Amino acid sequence: MKKNNRKTQVALTILFTVLCILVVYPFLLLIGISLSNELDVAEYGYRLIPKNLDFSAYIYIFENPRAVLNAYKVTSIFAVVGTFLSVLLISMIAYPLSKKGLRGKNAITFYLYFTMLFNGGMVSTYIVITQFLHLGNSMWVYILPGLISPWFVFMVRTFFQGLPYEISESAKIDGASEYKIFFFIILPLSKPVLATVALMTFLAKWNLWYESMLYINNDDLISLQYLLQRIMQNIQMLQDASNNINVSSLLSASKIPAETVRMAMAVVVAGPVIAIFPFFQKYFVKGLTVGSVKG
């Protein structure tokens, strides 16, 4: 029995090791290609282990950092601002909804809930945003739409409801206003759920590309992911604007080690995400399980 058990454990470990290699392999492949020599790629195709180690793809990116740095800047700004506003506004509407006996509570809940059931669709959203709100080509188009996700509102509300009622009650007796209770008592007590919402929102914002494609014509305002998408078709996006003016550098565009630079860009974009987010995994897991509590 015991021997059998050990065999199972070994088999399971091997199985999962193989699965994990399959999961990690594509990422290692990107790194491998990005460190290859362009000529080797042309001759032998993409390889996990480069024939000759060659950093020229990365050197190229660091010599032409403008587009990448700009996209990093734009993405960081809207991800941070968007996440902050999202968490703040979600809690602001979740708090009254967590109050027992507040008049109109059900109406507000339905008002939010209905947006989960029905939406205007891609086209009318596009027209409202571009023709009525005139948010095209502005940073706000990344931030404002979708700021209040009903799913998160209900999740945060459920958390607020679970907080001991006595705390806010005693504060009220001491003369604290609802604003004070909300900002100085409820919010600090709710860090776990707010962190979950913040991380999930931040990740979603960080991975935005659709908004750039749809609403942004200005290359200085595109998101990191969209820059990556564009590079697939047009590697010259990476060329510094200053270089681009003179003809000699236009000629040199054909000398860009396109295959390896593309993959190096993918590594530069994906690297930080892979390095950082797994450490916050437990918050994402919590978001899954807390979210499954019905509202």
Next chain:
Amino acid sequence: MTNNLPLEKKRISIITKRKKLTGDELQLYSLCAIPMLLVFVFNYLPMGGIIIAFKNYKFDKGIFGSEWVGFRNMEFFLKSNEFAKLVRNTLGLNALFIIVGIVAAMAVAILLFRLKSRLSTKIFQTTLITPNFLSWVIVSYMAYALLNPSYGVLNSILKFVGLQGIDWYNTPGAWPFILTLAGVWKCVGMDSVIYYAALMGIDSTLFEAADIDGASNWQKFCNIIIPSLTPLLSILTIMKIGGIFYSDFGMFYQLTRDVGSLYNATDVVDTYVFRTMRVIGNMGMGSAIGLLQSIVGITLVLTTNWVSKKIDSEIGLF
């Protein structure tokens, strides 16, 4: 406490409470105001914009200036050849994703659950979850590295074993499998977490009792594990069926790199609406298709929720 109050007094206090808003209530409502306004602007205004579906929308004339065409947009779409293809692709691919996705997630969860070492469980789980954090743009780069016809790893392998390379981005037949695999690759870790949590919640005495009775692993699987996952399984399946007419736009747009020769196998409602809007520029048509999708969507969600409540009153989504 309030029960001790005389009835009259209690009634009066209720009435006066009804009448005027207290300061506290005003503060609570004011907290709601900005979020509710934003929801109105970004969720309800577009719902009003649905009238575009009944118009021949022209940008220069605007929503109100464009001429009415009634149901002509919908009629045109429902009669077109695209309609059957889109329904087939959307339903077929989603059904494939749901079945394979659930089986894979449950298998991973059950096998992880059987792993004794806490450390390796943690390492494996973290690794499997990681792809979930990547955008479809990055995943499309990975797919490209594997599938590129001239440099791709897959074709290198095919050539190595003496077969012909395949022009993947020109072979629609392969894409249901590629999309499914990519979906599982990206999501299986995160999806398995919820099943794993359910397994961890099983009373361990059940397993001990089974051991004492000399139950085999298979018997434990059939009689303990499967029954305890069934409620979760049914609710997750039902929820996914509710969304079966919607697709992950990023996956379809990025992975296929929007290559026209693949549309026959990979075009779904969302990608078609997108192209109707951006490439063809027919706003009225795009909006009409979106509206049909929403109507079918809301019907399915309400129906599936009703069904799940019939099964178990505890597990409805709302």
